[in-house]
Amino acid sequence: MRTEFSLAQLADPAIKEADAILRACVHCGFCTATCPTYVLLGDELDSPRGRIYLIKDMLEGGRPAAAEEVKHLDRCLSCLSCMTTCPSGVHYMHLVDHARAHVEKTYRRPWHQRLVRALLARAIPDPNLFRMVSAAGAFTKPLAPLFARLGLPQIAAMLRLAPHGLLPKPTPSGRVVAAEGVRRGRVGLLSGCVQRVLAPGINEATVRVLTRHGFDVVMPAGEGCCGSVTHHMGDEHRALAAARANVTAFAAELDGAGLDAIVSTASGCGTTMKDYGFMLRADPEFAEPAARFAAKVRDVGEFIAGLGALKRVPTPPLTVAYQAPCSLQHGQKVVRQPKEMLARLGFVVRDVPEGHLCCGSAGTYNILQPELSGRLRDRKIAHLEALEPDVIAAGNVGCMAQIGSATAIPVVHPVELVDWATGGPEPAAFEQPG
Known part of the structure; x- marks a missing residue:
């Protein structure tokens, strides 16, 4: 891709990095086939290639982000499936992260979006505050439909996702x-x-x-x-x-x-x-x-997976539907190791159809983009349940919460199965009613 940044702009290390990423893109469009939002919406601007064009225009012009650009950038899950597909090695993650920082600095969102985003940014990183906010959300959970009718879907989504009751106190570090x-x-x-x-x-x-x-x-x-x-x-x-x-x-x-x-x-x-x-x-x-x-x-x-032989104890030969989190398979390129680890311990591991597509959790995406997130969740659940597994395993707590919110099949972290199969307790999810 040809770029036209000025020498003054290229003096900024972040712009220089963005320029190199943009120049690597050859417009092939392979990324559109594996982009969840393009698969759902069929809009070029909701594909990685389309967003790259929007980012290029915004950054080259050195101007504030506009509402249309923000809409399509916000819809990106940062699942990084496009980076797995891209034959040219375009580092989309660094490009979209830079674009979002530019949006944050130059675009003023509606008040209710600013409120939700500020609450998420403050509460999520602080375990004690997150626990208190979650308790407040559990108490006000019945108000979710009201906020949805008032045209405040993000607040409604936040309340729907609030856990029931008071969560345990966080274990201290140190x-x-x-x-x-x-x-x-x-x-x-x-x-x-x-x-x-x-x-x-x-x-x-x-x-x-x-x-x-x-x-x-x-x-x-x-x-x-x-x-x-x-x-x-x-x-x-x-x-x-x-x-x-x-x-x-x-x-x-x-x-x-x-x-x-x-x-x-x-x-x-x-x-x-x-x-x-x-x-x-x-x-x-x-x-x-x-x-x-x-x-x-x-x-x-x-x-x-790299430890070699594990101290195995007898467990039932359960069928595990392994849902690879996007951040693991696309972001870290860790694909086979978790599955091999579970198979070595006697579990029957099944891949999920369309396993490359995001479940819709994506950090705070299920709050900030609840409609698209819900569609991706339902699509994922349909594939998971069609496998008729005994348990679903996913290596990210956000994926676990997203999938677990819409299925009666137990959802666990793979390490919980490893713990059980090497002498630890049965995963707590097996004890919970469906």
Whole structure:
């Protein structure tokens, strides 16, 4: 693609990076076939190629974002399926992230959108605040239809997605769990934010699996939200602050006793954490430690699959429908390892038709774009239920919540199955009524 940025514009490192990405695009359109919003809407502007044209025009003109551009950029899930499909290696993720930061700086949204986005940006990264906001949402859940009738679908979606009742208190960071038996190594674990409150059993299962197989597990004080939610909303200030906090929290461990890996149990977090080196590339204080941090990040399935033989105990030969989160299969290119890990433990693993298409969760997408999110969820559920599995496994808490909201089939994280098959408790989802 030909670009026409001025020399003055190219002096900005972010514009220079965008220019290189734009020039890599050859207009082939392969990306349209695997883009969820194009599959649903059939609109060129709701495809990666169409959004690339919008971004190019907006950035080259050096002008504020317009409502039409914002509409189509907001509809992008950042699922990154286009990056898997693209034969030219266009780094769409970095381009759309830059465009969203530009939107955030130059476009004033309607008041109700600003309210919802501000609440999400403030509450989601803070486990204690998220817990309180979720409790308030549970109390006001019956008002969701009213907000929908008032033309406030995002507020209605937020209330519909609020969990029932009070969530458990988040487990604090700043602790080390020692390995069982012969010590093989030492890993860091990101406790994160939402998952720590919404599904604490995932981290608990991860600690059990890793310590059972000889690893000390370190959750240093100060670690927390990876920054992905605010990053994808264009809020660079909060996103980079979260990245710096995690780099700082794990630096002492990397410099001290060392870490074999920094494990993430939420694939959306892992994709962002693996990108910290790029995100902080212009920061003279953090560029090098961020790159070192990013090089250590592994998805929990990726890490466990590389351990070799696991300490298997007898479990029923359940059929598992494995739904690969977009951030894992497209963002991190981790595709076969989680499936192989489950198969080695005796589970019958089935791929999901249209497995490359997003379930519609995509961070906060199911709140900010509830109509499209719902259509993608229903499409995904139809494929999952057609497989008639005993259980659905997905390696991201957002995907688990999205899919679990519309099916009676138990939905678990793959590490919960690994924990069970290596001596841990049966996943809690099996005990819950459908």
